[in-house]
Amino acid sequence: xxxxxxxxxxxxxxxxxxxxxxxxxxxxxxxxxxxxxxxxxxxxxxxxxxxxxxxxxxxxxxxxxxxxxxxxxxxxxxxxxxxxxxxxxxxxxxxxxxxxxxxxxxxxxxxxx
Amino acid sequence: xxxxxxxxxxxxxxxxxxxxxxxxxxxxxxxxxxxxxxxxxxxxxxxxxxxxxxxxxxxxxxxxxxxxxxxxxxxxxxxxxxxxxxxxxxxxxxxxxxxxxxxxxxxxxxxx
Numbered sequence: 001x002x003x004x005x006x007x008x009x010x011x012x013x014x015x016x017x018x019x020x021x022x023x024x025x026x027x028x029x030x031x032x033x034x035x036x037x038x039x040x041x042x043x044x045x046x047x048x049x050x051x052x053x054x055x056x057x058x059x060x061x062x063x064x065x066x067x068x069x070x071x072x073x074x075x076x077x078x079x080x081x082x083x084x085x086x087x088x089x090x091x092x093x094x095x096x097x098x099x100x101x102x103x104x105x106x107x108x109x110x111x112x113x
Numbered sequence: 114x115x116x117x118x119x120x121x122x123x124x125x126x127x128x129x130x131x132x133x134x135x136x137x138x139x140x141x142x143x144x145x146x147x148x149x150x151x152x153x154x155x156x157x158x159x160x161x162x163x164x165x166x167x168x169x170x171x172x173x174x175x176x177x178x179x180x181x182x183x184x185x186x187x188x189x190x191x192x193x194x195x196x197x198x199x200x201x202x203x204x205x206x207x208x209x210x211x212x213x214x215x216x217x218x219x220x221x222x223x224x225x
Contacts, residue, residue: 009153034213043117043203043216044156090155092214100146100171101214105155 002027004093006104013081014112021076021107023091033074034092034101035065044090050074061085086111114139119204119217126194126224134189134220136204143209145187147171147179149200150219156203162187163209194224 003026013019025031032051036044048059055067065076074091088108094101120135138145143164148156158171162181176198178190187206191198201221205214 036216041219043218044205044214045216046213049213100158100161103156105153 002093002095002102004091004102004104006091006107008107009105010108010110012110012112015083016080019078019081019085019109021089021109023074023076023104024072025074025091025093026072027093027095029095032094033065033067034094035059035063035074035076036090036092038088038090040087047076081111083111083113085109116140117204117206117215117217119220121220122218123221124223126191126222128194128196128224130194131190131192132194134202134222136187136189136217137185138206138215139185140206140215141184142206142215143184144207145181146205146214147177147187147189148203148205149173150203151200159189196224198222199224
Protein backbone atom coordinates (compact mmCIF):
# COMPACT_ATOMS: atom_id res chain seq x y z
CA UNK A 1 0.00 0.00 0.00
CA UNK A 2 1.20 3.48 -0.74
CA UNK A 3 1.79 5.95 2.07
CA UNK A 4 3.30 9.33 2.78
CA UNK A 5 4.94 10.54 5.97
CA UNK A 6 5.54 14.17 6.76
CA UNK A 7 7.44 13.96 10.04
CA UNK A 8 7.11 17.62 10.98
CA UNK A 9 3.69 18.88 12.05
CA UNK A 10 4.92 22.46 12.45
CA UNK A 11 8.00 24.27 11.18
CA UNK A 12 8.91 27.78 12.27
CA UNK A 13 11.41 29.86 10.31
CA UNK A 14 12.41 33.49 10.18
CA UNK A 15 11.69 35.49 7.07
CA UNK A 16 14.67 35.28 4.72
CA UNK A 17 15.87 31.97 6.13
CA UNK A 18 16.07 28.80 4.10
CA UNK A 19 13.43 26.10 4.36
CA UNK A 20 13.30 22.35 3.98
CA UNK A 21 10.10 20.35 4.49
CA UNK A 22 10.49 16.60 4.70
CA UNK A 23 8.47 13.97 2.89
CA UNK A 24 9.01 10.21 2.87
CA UNK A 25 6.90 7.90 0.76
CA UNK A 26 6.20 4.24 0.27
CA UNK A 27 5.17 3.04 -3.18
CA UNK A 28 5.67 -0.27 -4.90
CA UNK A 29 6.59 1.04 -8.32
CA UNK A 30 7.91 4.26 -9.80
CA UNK A 31 6.13 7.01 -7.89
CA UNK A 32 4.57 10.22 -9.03
CA UNK A 33 5.23 12.80 -6.31
CA UNK A 34 3.56 16.10 -5.59
CA UNK A 35 3.76 19.03 -3.23
CA UNK A 36 0.66 21.14 -2.64
CA UNK A 37 0.23 24.34 -0.66
CA UNK A 38 -2.91 25.42 1.17
CA UNK A 39 -3.23 29.01 2.29
CA UNK A 40 -5.68 29.68 5.15
CA UNK A 41 -9.28 29.24 4.04
CA UNK A 42 -8.27 28.12 0.56
CA UNK A 43 -8.13 24.92 -1.43
CA UNK A 44 -4.91 23.13 -2.30
CA UNK A 45 -2.69 24.42 -5.09
CA UNK A 46 0.01 22.40 -6.81
CA UNK A 47 3.55 23.67 -6.14
CA UNK A 48 5.46 21.10 -8.16
CA UNK A 49 5.42 17.50 -9.30
CA UNK A 50 7.83 14.73 -10.24
CA UNK A 51 6.97 12.04 -12.76
CA UNK A 52 10.34 11.08 -14.23
CA UNK A 53 13.61 12.53 -15.49
CA UNK A 54 15.63 15.13 -13.63
CA UNK A 55 15.35 14.41 -9.93
CA UNK A 56 15.49 18.10 -9.01
CA UNK A 57 12.23 19.75 -9.96
CA UNK A 58 11.39 23.42 -9.92
CA UNK A 59 7.98 24.71 -8.96
CA UNK A 60 6.10 27.90 -8.53
CA UNK A 61 6.89 30.61 -5.97
CA UNK A 62 10.60 29.73 -5.93
CA UNK A 63 10.17 26.22 -4.48
CA UNK A 64 12.10 23.15 -5.55
CA UNK A 65 12.11 19.51 -4.51
CA UNK A 66 14.54 16.66 -4.94
CA UNK A 67 13.53 13.05 -5.53
CA UNK A 68 15.89 10.61 -3.83
CA UNK A 69 14.89 7.06 -4.65
CA UNK A 70 17.43 5.50 -2.29
CA UNK A 71 15.95 7.41 0.64
CA UNK A 72 12.32 7.28 -0.54
CA UNK A 73 12.21 11.01 -0.02
CA UNK A 74 10.90 14.07 -1.83
CA UNK A 75 11.87 17.05 0.32
CA UNK A 76 10.69 20.54 -0.49
CA UNK A 77 13.13 23.45 -0.30
CA UNK A 78 13.20 27.19 -0.67
CA UNK A 79 16.37 29.28 -0.26
CA UNK A 80 14.70 32.35 1.25
CA UNK A 81 11.27 32.26 2.83
CA UNK A 82 8.80 35.15 2.55
CA UNK A 83 6.07 35.92 5.07
CA UNK A 84 3.49 35.03 2.40
CA UNK A 85 4.81 31.43 2.38
CA UNK A 86 3.11 30.79 5.71
CA UNK A 87 0.66 28.00 4.89
CA UNK A 88 0.01 24.28 5.14
CA UNK A 89 2.09 22.07 2.85
CA UNK A 90 1.05 18.62 1.72
CA UNK A 91 3.13 15.93 0.06
CA UNK A 92 1.34 13.30 -2.04
CA UNK A 93 2.28 10.12 -3.91
CA UNK A 94 0.62 8.30 -6.79
CA UNK A 95 1.76 6.37 -9.82
CA UNK A 96 0.84 4.68 -13.05
CA UNK A 97 -2.31 2.64 -12.63
CA UNK A 98 -3.07 4.26 -9.28
CA UNK A 99 -5.63 7.01 -9.70
CA UNK A 100 -5.95 7.74 -6.00
CA UNK A 101 -3.03 9.79 -4.71
CA UNK A 102 -2.21 9.42 -1.03
CA UNK A 103 -1.64 12.62 0.94
CA UNK A 104 0.52 13.19 3.97
CA UNK A 105 -0.93 14.84 7.05
CA UNK A 106 0.64 18.16 6.18
CA UNK A 107 3.25 20.48 7.66
CA UNK A 108 2.25 23.88 8.93
CA UNK A 109 4.82 26.55 8.10
CA UNK A 110 5.03 29.56 10.41
CA UNK A 111 7.14 32.51 9.31
CA UNK A 112 8.45 34.99 11.85
CA UNK A 113 9.25 38.54 10.72
CA UNK B 114 -11.79 27.95 -17.37
CA UNK B 115 -13.40 28.25 -13.96
CA UNK B 116 -11.68 25.03 -12.86
CA UNK B 117 -13.40 23.26 -9.96
CA UNK B 118 -16.28 25.10 -8.33
CA UNK B 119 -18.06 24.17 -5.12
CA UNK B 120 -21.25 25.43 -3.56
CA UNK B 121 -22.09 26.45 -0.94
CA UNK B 122 -18.99 27.97 0.69
CA UNK B 123 -20.45 27.70 4.19
CA UNK B 124 -23.38 25.84 5.69
CA UNK B 125 -24.76 25.16 9.14
CA UNK B 126 -26.96 22.09 9.51
CA UNK B 127 -28.97 20.74 12.40
CA UNK B 128 -28.48 17.12 13.42
CA UNK B 129 -30.56 14.85 11.20
CA UNK B 130 -30.93 17.29 8.33
CA UNK B 131 -29.75 16.43 4.85
CA UNK B 132 -27.98 18.42 2.19
CA UNK B 133 -26.06 18.14 -1.06
CA UNK B 134 -22.67 19.68 -1.65
CA UNK B 135 -22.27 20.60 -5.27
CA UNK B 136 -19.08 20.19 -7.31
CA UNK B 137 -18.57 21.07 -10.97
CA UNK B 138 -15.46 21.04 -13.14
CA UNK B 139 -15.05 22.39 -16.65
CA UNK B 140 -11.74 20.74 -17.57
CA UNK B 141 -13.28 17.53 -18.94
CA UNK B 142 -11.45 15.49 -16.32
CA UNK B 143 -12.45 11.88 -15.93
CA UNK B 144 -11.46 11.55 -12.29
CA UNK B 145 -13.17 13.36 -9.47
CA UNK B 146 -12.78 13.11 -5.71
CA UNK B 147 -14.38 14.20 -2.47
CA UNK B 148 -12.20 14.78 0.58
CA UNK B 149 -12.84 15.97 4.07
CA UNK B 150 -10.22 17.88 6.02
CA UNK B 151 -10.17 17.98 9.80
CA UNK B 152 -7.59 19.98 11.78
CA UNK B 153 -4.22 18.18 11.90
CA UNK B 154 -5.58 15.16 10.06
CA UNK B 155 -4.75 15.96 6.45
CA UNK B 156 -7.15 14.91 3.72
CA UNK B 157 -9.38 11.86 3.98
CA UNK B 158 -10.89 10.50 0.77
CA UNK B 159 -14.65 10.02 1.01
CA UNK B 160 -15.62 8.90 -2.50
CA UNK B 161 -14.12 9.04 -5.94
CA UNK B 162 -15.21 8.54 -9.53
CA UNK B 163 -13.24 7.50 -12.60
CA UNK B 164 -15.94 8.57 -15.05
CA UNK B 165 -19.62 9.23 -15.51
CA UNK B 166 -21.70 6.46 -13.97
CA UNK B 167 -18.80 5.01 -11.97
CA UNK B 168 -18.21 5.76 -8.29
CA UNK B 169 -16.39 4.00 -5.49
CA UNK B 170 -15.80 4.37 -1.78
CA UNK B 171 -12.72 5.94 -0.33
CA UNK B 172 -11.37 5.77 3.18
CA UNK B 173 -14.32 7.37 5.06
CA UNK B 174 -17.57 6.85 3.07
CA UNK B 175 -20.01 6.23 5.94
CA UNK B 176 -22.78 8.80 6.13
CA UNK B 177 -22.25 10.03 2.57
CA UNK B 178 -23.45 9.22 -0.92
CA UNK B 179 -22.40 10.36 -4.37
CA UNK B 180 -23.55 10.17 -7.95
CA UNK B 181 -21.85 10.95 -11.25
CA UNK B 182 -24.37 11.36 -14.05
CA UNK B 183 -22.17 13.68 -16.11
CA UNK B 184 -18.45 14.24 -16.54
CA UNK B 185 -18.76 17.73 -15.08
CA UNK B 186 -20.75 17.17 -11.88
CA UNK B 187 -20.02 15.13 -8.77
CA UNK B 188 -22.40 16.02 -5.93
CA UNK B 189 -21.92 14.72 -2.38
CA UNK B 190 -25.02 13.91 -0.35
CA UNK B 191 -25.30 13.89 3.44
CA UNK B 192 -28.53 12.13 4.40
CA UNK B 193 -28.66 12.39 8.21
CA UNK B 194 -26.17 14.98 9.34
CA UNK B 195 -24.20 14.20 12.49
CA UNK B 196 -21.78 16.41 14.49
CA UNK B 197 -18.93 14.11 13.37
CA UNK B 198 -19.50 15.42 9.83
CA UNK B 199 -18.47 18.93 10.84
CA UNK B 200 -15.50 19.49 8.56
CA UNK B 201 -14.20 21.26 5.49
CA UNK B 202 -15.04 19.40 2.29
CA UNK B 203 -12.96 19.63 -0.85
CA UNK B 204 -13.81 18.42 -4.31
CA UNK B 205 -11.00 17.75 -6.77
CA UNK B 206 -10.57 16.51 -10.31
CA UNK B 207 -7.71 15.14 -12.36
CA UNK B 208 -7.03 13.91 -15.87
CA UNK B 209 -6.89 10.13 -16.41
CA UNK B 210 -3.61 9.26 -14.78
CA UNK B 211 -2.33 9.55 -11.22
CA UNK B 212 -1.49 13.09 -12.06
CA UNK B 213 -2.11 16.48 -10.64
CA UNK B 214 -5.36 17.12 -8.81
CA UNK B 215 -7.18 20.41 -9.16
CA UNK B 216 -9.01 21.43 -6.02
CA UNK B 217 -12.10 23.49 -5.43
CA UNK B 218 -12.15 26.22 -2.76
CA UNK B 219 -13.96 24.03 -0.22
CA UNK B 220 -17.21 23.98 1.72
CA UNK B 221 -17.10 24.58 5.45
CA UNK B 222 -19.89 22.56 7.09
CA UNK B 223 -20.96 22.77 10.71
CA UNK B 224 -23.47 20.32 12.17
CA UNK B 225 -25.01 21.34 15.50
